[in-house]
Amino acid sequence: MSLSRRAFAAAVLTSALVVAGCGSAQDAAPAVQPAATWTAPAGLTGALTLYSANPQELTDDLVAAFTKATGVKVDVFAGETGKVTAKLDAEWANPKADVVYLASWSPAAKYAADGRTLAYRPQDAAQVRAGWAGRDDAFTGRDGSALTIVVNTKVAPGQPKDWSDLTAPEYQGKVIMPDPRESGTARDLIAAMTAAWGKDKTWDLFDRLFADGMVVHGANGPALDDVTAGSHAVVLGGVDYSAYAAIDKGEPLQVITPASGTTITPRPAFIVKSTKNPAAAKALMDFMFSAQGQQISAGRKMIPGRTDVPGAAGTRAYGDIKQLNFTWDQVQATGSAVLDEFTKRYLAKA
Numbered sequence: 001m002s003l004s005r006r007a008f009a010a011a012v013l014t015s016a017l018v019v020a021g022c023g024s025a026q027d028a029a030p031a032v033q034p035a036a037t038w039t040a041p042a043g044l045t046g047a048l049t050l051y052s053a054n055p056q057e058l059t060d061d062l063v064a065a066f067t068k069a070t071g072v073k074v075d076v077f078a079g080e081t082g083k084v085t086a087k088l089d090a091e092w093a094n095p096k097a098d099v100v101y102l103a104s105w106s107p108a109a110k111y112a113a114d115g116r117t118l119a120y121r122p123q124d125a126a127q128v129r130a131g132w133a134g135r136d137d138a139f140t141g142r143d144g145s146a147l148t149i150v151v152n153t154k155v156a157p158g159q160p161k162d163w164s165d166l167t168a169p170e171y172q173g174k175v176i177m178p179d180p181r182e183s184g185t186a187r188d189l190i191a192a193m194t195a196a197w198g199k200d201k202t203w204d205l206f207d208r209l210f211a212d213g214m215v216v217h218g219a220n221g222p223a224l225d226d227v228t229a230g231s232h233a234v235v236l237g238g239v240d241y242s243a244y245a246a247i248d249k250g251e252p253l254q255v256i257t258p259a260s261g262t263t264i265t266p267r268p269a270f271i272v273k274s275t276k277n278p279a280a281a282k283a284l285m286d287f288m289f290s291a292q293g294q295q296i297s298a299g300r301k302m303i304p305g306r307t308d309v310p311g312a313a314g315t316r317a318y319g320d321i322k323q324l325n326f327t328w329d330q331v332q333a334t335g336s337a338v339l340d341e342f343t344k345r346y347l348a349k350a
Contacts, residue, residue: 034295038287040069046277047073048284051088051097053081053184054267055241058300059101065296066287072280080219081107081184098275099284101267104184105141106191108268109332112138118271120282122289127306129318131328132266141266142288143302146321147189149256150238155230162259163205166214166236173213174233176226180339181347182219185265189237190342191335192263195326203345209236210346228253241301244315257316261324264303 052059056078063074077087077097081104088097088111095116102108111117112134121137132141149160157170166175180187193202206214215232217223220239227235228251235243243255269288271281287293294309303311303318311317 034065034292034299036291036295038065038069038290038292040287041279041283044070044072044280044283046280047075048098048275048277048280049075049077049096050099050101050284051077051084052101053079053084053103054101055300058297058302061296061300062288062293065292066284069287070280070283072277072283074284080182082182082219095272095274097272098277098281099269099271101142101269101288102184103145103265103267104188105266105268105328106188106332106335107184108139108270109134109328111270112136116273118273118275118278118281120271120285122282123286124289124291124306127308128289129266129305129307132305134268134270139268139270140285140289140305142269142305143294143297144264144266144305144318145185145239145241145302146257146264146316147185147237147262148240148243149258150224150227150235150243151254151256152227152230152233152252153254154252156233159254160234160256163236164260166234167205167208167212169212171212171234175209175212175214175236176223176232176234177209177214177216177236178220178223178238179216179218179347180342183237185220185239185263186237187335187339188265188331189263191331191338192324192326194334194338195330196261196324199341206342206346216347240303240315244301244312247314255316257321259322261322263326264318264321264323266305266328267302 059076059078063076067074081102084102085107117138119137122140125140128140134140151159160166178186180190217226220242223235224238224242226232228246240255243253247253269285271285275281291309294304294306298304298309298312301312301315
């Protein structure tokens with residue numbers, strides 16, 4: 001089904017007007033209301049447990065809309081990718097989650113390879129971007145985020161165009177990066193760089209960045225908060241949606257997509273094989289890939305996984321972002337080893 005770009009744009013405009021009439025830019029956080037409505041199957045009962053490594057507001061929006069449509073209660077455990085996967089791994093013998101929604105491709109692929117996911121092809125999966133479905137429908141990327149250069153325009157010495165520009169003398173001591181041990185998207189970016197450029201070029205870039213005083217701290221949120229506060233001028237590998245949301249609140253930030261290419265990480269969702277409520281779990285997956293579910297993601301500045309759902313106004317479209325030349329199979333195959341090497345080279349004393 002092809003969606004009406006005009007209808008969604010109208011919803012965006014309506015919401016923007018409502019927000020503008022409510023007060024300050026700091027109050028502009030509520031997302032655009034979706035124009036589409038998903039119809040739930042009849043007969044759903046019980047409850048679900050969702051593990052989510054995505055923004056709390058996005059998770060809350062999805063859960064509220066799904067429960068309203070189905071009557072199924074959804075309990076949520078939320079945290080960064082590292083916390084969610086640590087909990088999943090600790091519960092290996094007695095899984096608690098029914099559905100998992102991660103921010104990184106590699107862990108989902110690993111769980112699929114280990115036989116821990118239930119194969120399921122969501123309704124409307126035919127509309128999902130090419131390459132965003134795991135093998136044998138073990139998991140599917142439902143929305144995405146681009147890794148960018150985020151600049152505080154009040155304190156940055158200029159407007160970098162590419163990753164390598166951040167090694168210039170004027171950026172010495174002004175760059176921060178999310179910790180790839182906590183941020184799945186940062187980990188994916190480094191693995192994608194080594195796949196696209198080779199290790200020598202990738203480590204040369206990071207050698208120079210760390211020699212110039214680049215700091216690694218926390219996941220995406222703390223890194224962006226640091227730059228928003230002006231403690232550093234630039235986030236290397238900042239997720240675009242968080243910066244766009246901060247810009248909407250009036251923060252002096254600019255989102256720059258690197259000229260040489262970056263990653264758009266598909267944020268995968270899957271059903272845990274041991275779920276006790278497979279009917280409701282499949283319905284939640286269907287909802288997340290429905291037009292309504294996708295528009296909820298777009299309203300939170302995510303890149304929709306469906307090609308027929310437009311992104312939010314003011315964000316860069318999927319097709320306008322140059323991506324590095326790599327495959328997600330390469331990231332899955334090398335991600336752990338690349339992270340280990342990165343940690344030993346740069347973070348061992350952290």
